[in-house]
Amino acid sequence: MRDVAIVAAGQSEFGEFPQKSIKEIFAEAFDDMKSSLAGALDPSVIEAAYVGTLGVGGFQLGQPGPLLAKHVGLGNIPVTRVENACASGGFALLSAVLAVGSGQYDVVLAAGVEKMRDTSAMQGRYWLGVSGDTEYERLAGLTFAGIYAVMASRYMHDYHVPKKYLSMVAVKNHSHGALNPKAHFQRKITLEQAMGAANVAYPLNLFDCSPTSDGAAAVLVTSLERAREFTPSPVKVLGFGAGTDYLAIHERRSITGLEAARIAATKAFAMAGISPSDIDVAEVHDCFTIAEIMAYEDIGFAGRGEGWKLLEAGETTLGGRMPVNPSGGLKAKGHPLGATGIAQAVEIFNQLRGKAGKRQVAGARFGLTHNVGGSGGAATVFIFGIDA
Ligand code: COA
Numbered sequence: 001m002r003d004v005a006i007v008a009a010g011q012s013e014f015g016e017f018p019q020k021s022i023k024e025i026f027a028e029a030f031d032d033m034k035s036s037l038a039g040a041l042d043p044s045v046i047e048a049a050y051v052g053t054l055g056v057g058g059f060q061l062g063q064p065g066p067l068l069a070k071h072v073g074l075g076n077i078p079v080t081r082v083e084n085a086c087a088s089g090g091f092a093l094l095s096a097v098l099a100v101g102s103g104q105y106d107v108v109l110a111a112g113v114e115k116m117r118d119t120s121a122m123q124g125r126y127w128l129g130v131s132g133d134t135e136y137e138r139l140a141g142l143t144f145a146g147i148y149a150v151m152a153s154r155y156m157h158d159y160h161v162p163k164k165y166l167s168m169v170a171v172k173n174h175s176h177g178a179l180n181p182k183a184h185f186q187r188k189i190t191l192e193q194a195m196g197a198a199n200v201a202y203p204l205n206l207f208d209c210s211p212t213s214d215g216a217a218a219v220l221v222t223s224l225e226r227a228r229e230f231t232p233s234p235v236k237v238l239g240f241g242a243g244t245d246y247l248a249i250h251e252r253r254s255i256t257g258l259e260a261a262r263i264a265a266t267k268a269f270a271m272a273g274i275s276p277s278d279i280d281v282a283e284v285h286d287c288f289t290i291a292e293i294m295a296y297e298d299i300g301f302a303g304r305g306e307g308w309k310l311l312e313a314g315e316t317t318l319g320g321r322m323p324v325n326p327s328g329g330l331k332a333k334g335h336p337l338g339a340t341g342i343a344q345a346v347e348i349f350n351q352l353r354g355k356a357g358k359r360q361v362a363g364a365r366f367g368l369t370h371n372v373g374g375s376g377g378a379a380t381v382f383i384f385g386i387d388a
Contacts, residue, residue, distance in 0.1 A: 001101040003224035005234035005387060008036045009349035011342075014184045014215035014334030016117040022059060023071045026113045029216035029339070030072040036349075037220075037230055043073040046220070047105040050080050050095040052088030052112035053338035056127040056212075057119045068113065085131035086287060087373030088112060089217065089341025090242075090380030096221040097237055097382075106223050112343070113216035114336035124212050131374035133248035145209055145288065147249060147375045149201035152290035155256045156203065159305035163203050167194035168311040169289035170207040170331055176318055177328025179359040184213045184334030208289040213334030217342035219349065224387065235349050236387040238274070238366070240380065241267025247377040256305070258376035261285075261298040265370070268381040269300070272366075276300035279322060279383070280364040281351045283344035285372040286329040295370050296324070299381065318359055326351065326359040341371035341380060352386050 010032025012025045020028075034041045049069050055061040065079035082092040089112035096110035116124060125143055132138045132147065155161060171194050177183040189207060197206040220230065227234035243263030249255050269275060276299055284299070286292035296307030301322065310316050316324035327333045327347040330340060348367035350356045365386060372379045 002103060004097050004100045004237045005222055005224045005227040006219045006237065006345065006349050007222050007227050007230035007234050008033045008041070008220040009346040010034070010036055011182060011217035011339070011346045012215050013182045014213045014336060017214045018118060020214070022113060022115045023068060025115065025214055026068045026111070026216045027072050029111065029218045033218040033220060038232070044075050045107050046074055046077065046109050047107055048078045048099055049074060049109040049111065050082050050092040052082045052092035052341060053114055054083060054085055054088055054127070054131070056114050056116045056337060057123065059115060084378045085373035086285065086335070086337045087341055087371045087378045087380055088338040089343070090369070090371030091341070091378070093219065093341060093345055093382065094240060094242055094380055097240060100221050100223055106226050108221045109218060110221055110342060111216065111218040112339035112341060114338045115214045116212040116336060117214050131377070136248040136250065143201065144375065145201040145204055148288035148290055149204045150249065151255045151294070152203050152288070155290060155294070158256055161308050164191070164195065165293065165308040165311055166203070166208055166289040167191055169286060169292045170194045172311065172317050173286060173325050173329040173331040176326050176359060177332025179357070180328045180333055183328040183332050184211055185328070185332045204288055210287045210330035210335040213336045215334055215336035215339045215343070217339045217346050219342055219345050227387070233353050234387050235352050235384050237382060238385045239268040239270070239272030239383040241265060241271065242378070242380045244378045245376055247374065249375055257294050257298050258372060258379060260376050260379040261295065261370060261372055261381065264379045264381040265299045268383050272383040274366060274383065279366050279368045281326060281348065281361040282322065282324045282368040282370065283327060283329070283347050284324055284370040286325060286331050287335060287372070289331070291372065292324065292329065299368065299370055318361070323361050326356065326361060341369070344369035344371060345382065348384050352384060
Protein backbone atom coordinates (compact mmCIF):
# COMPACT_ATOMS: atom_id res chain seq x y z
CA MET A 1 0.00 0.00 0.00
CA ARG A 2 1.30 3.49 -0.79
CA ASP A 3 1.50 6.32 1.74
CA VAL A 4 -1.64 8.34 2.40
CA ALA A 5 -2.19 11.75 3.99
CA ILE A 6 -4.95 14.06 5.11
CA VAL A 7 -4.49 17.47 3.52
CA ALA A 8 -7.61 19.34 4.65
CA ALA A 9 -10.13 18.91 7.46
CA GLY A 10 -13.17 20.72 8.80
CA GLN A 11 -16.38 20.38 10.72
CA SER A 12 -19.68 22.18 11.22
CA GLU A 13 -20.76 23.44 14.61
CA PHE A 14 -22.13 20.54 16.66
CA GLY A 15 -25.38 21.05 18.59
CA GLU A 16 -29.09 21.52 17.95
CA PHE A 17 -29.94 23.30 14.70
CA PRO A 18 -33.62 22.90 13.78
CA GLN A 19 -33.22 25.73 11.24
CA LYS A 20 -30.48 23.93 9.24
CA SER A 21 -31.10 21.06 6.83
CA ILE A 22 -28.80 18.05 6.59
CA LYS A 23 -27.46 19.52 3.33
CA GLU A 24 -26.63 22.84 4.97
CA ILE A 25 -24.84 21.15 7.88
CA PHE A 26 -22.84 19.03 5.43
CA ALA A 27 -21.93 22.09 3.35
CA GLU A 28 -20.77 23.89 6.51
CA ALA A 29 -18.29 21.07 7.20
CA PHE A 30 -17.18 20.93 3.56
CA ASP A 31 -16.59 24.70 3.48
CA ASP A 32 -14.68 24.56 6.76
CA MET A 33 -12.54 21.79 5.28
CA LYS A 34 -11.84 23.95 2.22
CA SER A 35 -10.85 26.88 4.42
CA SER A 36 -8.10 24.76 6.04
CA LEU A 37 -6.28 24.78 2.68
CA ALA A 38 -3.90 27.55 1.76
CA GLY A 39 -5.51 27.98 -1.68
CA ALA A 40 -8.87 27.31 -3.31
CA LEU A 41 -10.16 23.75 -3.85
CA ASP A 42 -11.50 22.82 -7.26
CA PRO A 43 -14.15 20.19 -6.37
CA SER A 44 -13.59 18.48 -9.71
CA VAL A 45 -10.25 17.09 -8.43
CA ILE A 46 -12.14 14.86 -5.96
CA GLU A 47 -12.43 11.44 -7.58
CA ALA A 48 -14.59 9.56 -5.05
CA ALA A 49 -16.34 10.14 -1.73
CA TYR A 50 -17.39 8.08 1.27
CA VAL A 51 -20.07 9.47 3.56
CA GLY A 52 -20.69 8.00 7.01
CA THR A 53 -24.24 8.27 8.29
CA LEU A 54 -26.63 6.06 10.21
CA GLY A 55 -29.60 7.95 8.80
CA VAL A 56 -31.11 8.87 12.15
CA GLY A 57 -34.70 10.01 11.79
CA GLY A 58 -34.88 8.48 8.35
CA PHE A 59 -34.87 11.90 6.65
CA GLN A 60 -32.62 10.65 3.88
CA LEU A 61 -32.11 6.95 4.45
CA GLY A 62 -31.57 6.15 0.77
CA GLN A 63 -28.71 7.70 -1.19
CA PRO A 64 -27.59 10.45 1.18
CA GLY A 65 -24.14 10.24 -0.44
CA PRO A 66 -25.06 11.47 -3.91
CA LEU A 67 -27.50 14.02 -2.46
CA LEU A 68 -24.83 15.62 -0.27
CA ALA A 69 -21.98 15.31 -2.78
CA LYS A 70 -23.93 17.09 -5.50
CA HIS A 71 -25.03 19.76 -3.02
CA VAL A 72 -21.38 20.73 -2.39
CA GLY A 73 -20.51 20.71 -6.08
CA LEU A 74 -18.72 17.39 -6.54
CA GLY A 75 -18.71 15.81 -9.99
CA ASN A 76 -20.67 12.71 -11.01
CA ILE A 77 -18.17 10.57 -9.11
CA PRO A 78 -18.70 7.34 -7.17
CA VAL A 79 -20.13 8.27 -3.76
CA THR A 80 -20.72 5.54 -1.21
CA ARG A 81 -22.71 5.72 1.99
CA VAL A 82 -20.94 3.93 4.85
CA GLU A 83 -23.05 2.67 7.76
CA ASN A 84 -21.53 1.12 10.86
CA ALA A 85 -23.53 2.85 13.61
CA CYS A 86 -21.41 5.32 15.62
CA ALA A 87 -18.31 4.10 13.75
CA SER A 88 -19.75 5.05 10.34
CA GLY A 89 -17.31 7.97 10.14
CA GLY A 90 -14.30 5.84 11.07
CA PHE A 91 -15.23 3.28 8.44
CA ALA A 92 -15.81 6.03 5.84
CA LEU A 93 -12.28 7.22 6.55
CA LEU A 94 -11.00 3.65 6.34
CA SER A 95 -12.66 3.27 2.92
CA ALA A 96 -11.09 6.50 1.67
CA VAL A 97 -7.63 5.57 2.96
CA LEU A 98 -7.86 2.13 1.33
CA ALA A 99 -9.08 3.64 -1.94
CA VAL A 100 -6.12 6.01 -2.09
CA GLY A 101 -3.64 3.55 -0.59
CA SER A 102 -4.52 0.95 -3.22
CA GLY A 103 -3.67 3.40 -5.98
CA GLN A 104 -7.21 3.45 -7.36
CA TYR A 105 -7.68 7.17 -6.65
CA ASP A 106 -5.40 10.07 -5.67
CA VAL A 107 -7.92 12.44 -4.09
CA VAL A 108 -10.90 11.22 -2.04
CA LEU A 109 -13.37 12.88 0.34
CA ALA A 110 -14.23 11.16 3.62
CA ALA A 111 -17.13 12.77 5.44
CA GLY A 112 -19.86 12.08 7.95
CA VAL A 113 -23.13 13.68 8.94
CA GLU A 114 -26.10 13.16 11.24
CA LYS A 115 -29.18 15.15 12.11
CA MET A 116 -30.47 13.81 15.42
CA ARG A 117 -32.22 16.68 17.17
CA ASP A 118 -35.34 16.88 14.98
CA THR A 119 -36.67 13.61 16.37
CA SER A 120 -38.57 13.15 19.63
CA ALA A 121 -36.79 11.50 22.60
CA MET A 122 -38.78 8.31 21.89
CA GLN A 123 -37.78 8.26 18.20
CA GLY A 124 -34.21 9.05 19.19
CA ARG A 125 -34.07 5.98 21.40
CA TYR A 126 -35.48 3.91 18.53
CA TRP A 127 -32.77 5.15 16.14
CA LEU A 128 -30.01 4.56 18.68
CA GLY A 129 -31.39 1.13 19.46
CA VAL A 130 -31.28 -0.05 15.84
CA SER A 131 -27.56 -0.71 16.28
CA GLY A 132 -28.02 -3.17 19.13
CA ASP A 133 -28.70 -6.88 18.58
CA THR A 134 -32.37 -6.70 17.69
CA GLU A 135 -33.29 -10.20 18.83
CA TYR A 136 -31.56 -10.20 22.23
CA GLU A 137 -31.22 -6.55 23.21
CA ARG A 138 -33.49 -4.18 21.33
CA LEU A 139 -36.69 -6.21 21.53
CA ALA A 140 -35.91 -6.87 25.20
CA GLY A 141 -35.99 -3.11 25.78
CA LEU A 142 -32.29 -2.50 26.40
CA THR A 143 -31.24 1.06 25.48
CA PHE A 144 -27.66 2.04 24.62
CA ALA A 145 -27.25 3.74 27.96
CA GLY A 146 -28.55 0.48 29.46
CA ILE A 147 -25.94 -1.61 27.64
CA TYR A 148 -23.06 0.63 28.76
CA ALA A 149 -24.55 0.67 32.27
CA VAL A 150 -24.16 -3.12 32.38
CA MET A 151 -20.52 -2.76 31.30
CA ALA A 152 -19.92 0.01 33.85
CA SER A 153 -21.41 -2.06 36.68
CA ARG A 154 -19.23 -5.03 35.79
CA TYR A 155 -16.10 -2.88 35.50
CA MET A 156 -16.72 -1.10 38.81
CA HIS A 157 -17.38 -4.44 40.51
CA ASP A 158 -14.41 -6.32 39.05
CA TYR A 159 -11.83 -3.59 39.63
CA HIS A 160 -13.34 -1.99 42.78
CA VAL A 161 -13.72 1.40 41.11
CA PRO A 162 -15.94 4.05 42.74
CA LYS A 163 -18.44 5.93 40.55
CA LYS A 164 -16.40 9.12 41.08
CA TYR A 165 -13.95 8.06 38.36
CA LEU A 166 -16.67 7.85 35.73
CA SER A 167 -17.76 11.37 36.65
CA MET A 168 -14.16 12.58 36.39
CA VAL A 169 -14.25 11.72 32.66
CA ALA A 170 -17.28 14.01 32.28
CA VAL A 171 -15.65 16.86 34.25
CA LYS A 172 -12.48 16.60 32.15
CA ASN A 173 -14.24 16.48 28.80
CA HIS A 174 -16.61 19.33 29.67
CA SER A 175 -13.59 21.44 30.66
CA HIS A 176 -12.02 20.68 27.27
CA GLY A 177 -15.31 21.37 25.44
CA ALA A 178 -15.40 24.81 27.07
CA LEU A 179 -12.34 25.64 24.91
CA ASN A 180 -13.95 24.44 21.67
CA PRO A 181 -16.15 27.00 19.90
CA LYS A 182 -17.74 24.24 17.79
CA ALA A 183 -18.69 21.98 20.71
CA HIS A 184 -22.29 21.12 21.56
CA PHE A 185 -21.66 21.90 25.25
CA GLN A 186 -19.15 24.67 25.99
CA ARG A 187 -19.58 24.79 29.74
CA LYS A 188 -17.50 23.38 32.57
CA ILE A 189 -19.14 21.22 35.21
CA THR A 190 -18.02 20.38 38.75
CA LEU A 191 -17.52 16.88 40.11
CA GLU A 192 -20.50 17.46 42.42
CA GLN A 193 -22.73 18.32 39.44
CA ALA A 194 -21.45 15.32 37.50
CA MET A 195 -22.09 12.94 40.36
CA GLY A 196 -25.46 14.37 41.31
CA ALA A 197 -27.13 14.50 37.88
CA ALA A 198 -30.40 12.73 37.12
CA ASN A 199 -30.14 8.95 36.72
CA VAL A 200 -30.38 7.59 33.15
CA ALA A 201 -29.42 3.90 33.54
CA TYR A 202 -27.73 3.15 36.86
CA PRO A 203 -24.83 3.75 37.44
CA LEU A 204 -24.87 6.14 34.45
CA ASN A 205 -26.50 9.54 34.90
CA LEU A 206 -27.09 12.43 32.50
CA PHE A 207 -23.44 13.56 32.68
CA ASP A 208 -22.17 10.07 31.95
CA CYS A 209 -23.89 10.18 28.54
CA SER A 210 -22.90 11.87 25.30
CA PRO A 211 -25.75 13.97 23.90
CA THR A 212 -27.58 13.47 20.64
CA SER A 213 -26.31 16.14 18.23
CA ASP A 214 -26.63 17.60 14.73
CA GLY A 215 -23.33 17.94 12.91
CA ALA A 216 -21.02 17.03 10.05
CA ALA A 217 -17.28 16.70 9.42
CA ALA A 218 -15.09 16.23 6.33
CA VAL A 219 -11.47 15.43 5.49
CA LEU A 220 -9.63 15.31 2.18
CA VAL A 221 -7.48 12.21 1.73
CA THR A 222 -4.72 12.10 -0.90
CA SER A 223 -1.66 10.09 -1.77
CA LEU A 224 1.38 11.41 0.10
CA GLU A 225 2.98 11.93 -3.29
CA ARG A 226 0.36 14.53 -4.25
CA ALA A 227 -0.29 15.94 -0.76
CA ARG A 228 1.90 19.02 -1.20
CA GLU A 229 -0.16 20.14 -4.18
CA PHE A 230 -2.77 20.94 -1.51
CA THR A 231 -0.84 21.95 1.61
CA PRO A 232 2.74 22.41 2.83
CA SER A 233 1.88 20.51 6.05
CA PRO A 234 0.00 17.26 5.33
CA VAL A 235 -0.81 14.87 8.14
CA LYS A 236 0.32 11.36 7.33
CA VAL A 237 -1.74 8.25 8.09
CA LEU A 238 0.89 6.14 9.84
CA GLY A 239 -1.28 3.18 10.70
CA PHE A 240 -4.86 1.99 10.93
CA GLY A 241 -6.83 -1.01 12.05
CA ALA A 242 -10.42 -2.15 12.27
CA GLY A 243 -12.18 -4.94 14.13
CA THR A 244 -15.61 -6.35 14.87
CA ASP A 245 -17.29 -8.42 17.60
CA TYR A 246 -20.65 -9.92 18.55
CA LEU A 247 -23.30 -7.24 18.77
CA ALA A 248 -25.00 -8.81 21.78
CA ILE A 249 -22.85 -8.27 24.84
CA HIS A 250 -23.82 -11.61 26.46
CA GLU A 251 -22.03 -13.41 23.61
CA ARG A 252 -18.68 -11.69 24.25
CA ARG A 253 -15.73 -13.08 26.17
CA SER A 254 -15.58 -9.98 28.36
CA ILE A 255 -17.69 -6.85 28.83
CA THR A 256 -15.11 -4.73 30.66
CA GLY A 257 -13.35 -3.92 27.39
CA LEU A 258 -14.11 -3.96 23.68
CA GLU A 259 -12.41 -6.70 21.67
CA ALA A 260 -13.12 -4.90 18.38
CA ALA A 261 -11.20 -1.85 19.60
CA ARG A 262 -8.33 -3.96 20.94
CA ILE A 263 -7.94 -5.64 17.55
CA ALA A 264 -8.11 -2.30 15.74
CA ALA A 265 -5.49 -0.72 18.03
CA THR A 266 -3.11 -3.66 17.81
CA LYS A 267 -3.21 -3.55 14.01
CA ALA A 268 -2.80 0.23 13.89
CA PHE A 269 0.26 0.24 16.17
CA ALA A 270 1.84 -2.65 14.26
CA MET A 271 1.44 -0.75 10.99
CA ALA A 272 2.67 2.56 12.42
CA GLY A 273 5.65 0.94 14.12
CA ILE A 274 5.17 2.94 17.32
CA SER A 275 3.72 2.10 20.73
CA PRO A 276 0.92 3.61 22.86
CA SER A 277 3.46 5.52 24.97
CA ASP A 278 4.52 7.44 21.83
CA ILE A 279 1.07 9.00 21.37
CA ASP A 280 0.94 12.70 22.32
CA VAL A 281 -2.80 13.31 21.89
CA ALA A 282 -5.85 11.09 21.33
CA GLU A 283 -9.52 11.42 20.50
CA VAL A 284 -11.39 8.40 21.88
CA HIS A 285 -14.99 7.26 21.70
CA ASP A 286 -16.45 8.39 25.04
CA CYS A 287 -20.10 7.79 24.14
CA PHE A 288 -20.51 7.05 27.84
CA THR A 289 -17.91 7.85 30.51
CA ILE A 290 -17.11 4.17 31.10
CA ALA A 291 -16.27 3.89 27.39
CA GLU A 292 -13.36 6.33 27.74
CA ILE A 293 -11.89 4.34 30.64
CA MET A 294 -12.21 1.10 28.65
CA ALA A 295 -10.64 2.86 25.65
CA TYR A 296 -7.50 3.69 27.67
CA GLU A 297 -7.08 -0.03 28.28
CA ASP A 298 -8.12 -1.30 24.83
CA ILE A 299 -5.65 1.06 23.14
CA GLY A 300 -2.87 0.20 25.59
CA PHE A 301 -2.51 3.52 27.43
CA ALA A 302 -3.12 1.59 30.67
CA GLY A 303 -3.18 -2.02 31.83
CA ARG A 304 -6.41 -3.98 32.24
CA GLY A 305 -8.45 -2.62 35.14
CA GLU A 306 -6.14 0.36 35.53
CA GLY A 307 -7.47 2.94 33.05
CA TRP A 308 -9.32 4.90 35.75
CA LYS A 309 -5.99 5.63 37.48
CA LEU A 310 -4.96 7.93 34.60
CA LEU A 311 -7.80 10.24 35.64
CA GLU A 312 -6.66 10.46 39.24
CA ALA A 313 -3.23 11.66 38.10
CA GLY A 314 -4.70 14.11 35.53
CA GLU A 315 -2.57 12.48 32.85
CA THR A 316 -5.31 12.67 30.20
CA THR A 317 -6.36 16.26 30.97
CA LEU A 318 -5.04 19.14 28.84
CA GLY A 319 -1.67 20.00 30.36
CA GLY A 320 -1.19 16.36 31.41
CA ARG A 321 1.18 13.79 29.97
CA MET A 322 -1.12 12.65 27.15
CA PRO A 323 -4.35 14.64 26.76
CA VAL A 324 -7.35 12.59 25.65
CA ASN A 325 -10.34 14.21 23.97
CA PRO A 326 -9.03 17.79 23.90
CA SER A 327 -11.99 18.60 21.61
CA GLY A 328 -14.39 17.80 24.48
CA GLY A 329 -14.94 14.29 23.12
CA LEU A 330 -18.37 12.93 22.34
CA LYS A 331 -19.41 13.94 25.85
CA ALA A 332 -19.05 17.70 25.36
CA LYS A 333 -18.22 18.27 21.67
CA GLY A 334 -21.29 16.18 20.83
CA HIS A 335 -22.01 12.95 19.02
CA PRO A 336 -23.70 13.23 15.62
CA LEU A 337 -23.19 9.52 15.00
CA GLY A 338 -21.94 9.36 11.39
CA ALA A 339 -19.82 12.51 11.78
CA THR A 340 -17.97 11.47 14.93
CA GLY A 341 -15.18 9.31 13.47
CA ILE A 342 -14.34 12.04 10.95
CA ALA A 343 -14.55 14.84 13.52
CA GLN A 344 -12.00 12.98 15.64
CA ALA A 345 -9.62 13.04 12.67
CA VAL A 346 -10.32 16.77 12.20
CA GLU A 347 -9.22 17.46 15.79
CA ILE A 348 -6.04 15.41 15.45
CA PHE A 349 -5.28 17.07 12.09
CA ASN A 350 -5.50 20.48 13.78
CA GLN A 351 -3.53 19.35 16.84
CA LEU A 352 -0.65 17.97 14.77
CA ARG A 353 -0.48 21.16 12.70
CA GLY A 354 -0.50 23.36 15.82
CA LYS A 355 -3.89 24.86 14.89
CA ALA A 356 -6.05 23.74 17.82
CA GLY A 357 -6.26 27.17 19.46
CA LYS A 358 -6.78 27.27 23.23
CA ARG A 359 -6.80 23.48 23.47
CA GLN A 360 -3.51 22.97 21.62
CA VAL A 361 -1.31 20.16 22.96
CA ALA A 362 2.15 21.70 22.74
CA GLY A 363 4.52 19.92 20.36
CA ALA A 364 2.14 17.05 19.49
CA ARG A 365 3.79 14.76 16.90
CA PHE A 366 1.72 11.57 17.04
CA GLY A 367 -2.09 11.51 17.34
CA LEU A 368 -4.64 8.71 17.54
CA THR A 369 -8.37 8.34 16.89
CA HIS A 370 -10.53 5.53 18.31
CA ASN A 371 -14.08 5.24 16.96
CA VAL A 372 -16.55 2.60 18.16
CA GLY A 373 -19.81 1.45 16.56
CA GLY A 374 -22.74 0.84 18.90
CA SER A 375 -21.70 -1.06 22.00
CA GLY A 376 -18.51 -2.34 20.35
CA GLY A 377 -19.75 -4.32 17.36
CA ALA A 378 -17.16 -2.50 15.24
CA ALA A 379 -14.22 -0.17 15.80
CA THR A 380 -11.50 1.69 13.95
CA VAL A 381 -8.21 3.13 15.20
CA PHE A 382 -6.01 5.50 13.20
CA ILE A 383 -2.55 6.79 14.04
CA PHE A 384 -1.42 10.04 12.45
CA GLY A 385 1.85 11.94 12.34
CA ILE A 386 3.20 15.13 10.82
CA ASP A 387 5.00 14.44 7.54
CA ALA A 388 8.27 16.23 8.22
N1 COA B 1 -24.91 15.75 28.89
C1 COA B 1 -25.18 16.90 29.53
N2 COA B 1 -26.35 17.55 29.41
C2 COA B 1 -27.27 17.02 28.61
C3 COA B 1 -27.05 15.81 27.91
C4 COA B 1 -25.82 15.18 28.08
N3 COA B 1 -25.57 14.04 27.45
N4 COA B 1 -28.16 15.51 27.17
C5 COA B 1 -29.02 16.49 27.42
N5 COA B 1 -28.50 17.38 28.27
C6 COA B 1 -29.18 18.55 28.84
C7 COA B 1 -29.78 19.42 27.77
O1 COA B 1 -28.92 20.46 27.39
C8 COA B 1 -31.01 19.94 28.47
O2 COA B 1 -30.60 20.98 29.34
P1 COA B 1 -31.53 22.29 29.53
O3 COA B 1 -32.81 21.79 30.10
O4 COA B 1 -30.71 23.14 30.47
O5 COA B 1 -31.68 22.85 28.16
C9 COA B 1 -31.46 18.79 29.36
O6 COA B 1 -30.26 18.03 29.60
C10 COA B 1 -32.52 17.90 28.72
O7 COA B 1 -32.15 17.66 27.36
P2 COA B 1 -32.88 16.59 26.45
O8 COA B 1 -32.33 16.71 25.07
O9 COA B 1 -34.38 16.71 26.64
O10 COA B 1 -32.36 15.24 27.08
P3 COA B 1 -33.05 13.84 27.07
O11 COA B 1 -33.49 13.54 28.45
O12 COA B 1 -34.01 13.69 25.94
O13 COA B 1 -31.80 12.92 26.69
C11 COA B 1 -30.04 11.43 27.19
C12 COA B 1 -30.70 12.77 27.57
C13 COA B 1 -28.80 11.28 28.06
C14 COA B 1 -31.00 10.27 27.46
C15 COA B 1 -29.66 11.46 25.68
O14 COA B 1 -28.77 12.52 25.45
C16 COA B 1 -29.03 10.17 25.21
O15 COA B 1 -29.75 9.21 24.90
N6 COA B 1 -27.70 10.12 25.12
C17 COA B 1 -27.00 8.93 24.67
C18 COA B 1 -26.85 8.96 23.17
C19 COA B 1 -26.35 7.63 22.66
O16 COA B 1 -26.73 6.56 23.12
N7 COA B 1 -25.51 7.67 21.63
C20 COA B 1 -24.96 6.49 21.04
C21 COA B 1 -23.83 6.02 21.85
S1 COA B 1 -23.39 4.34 21.53
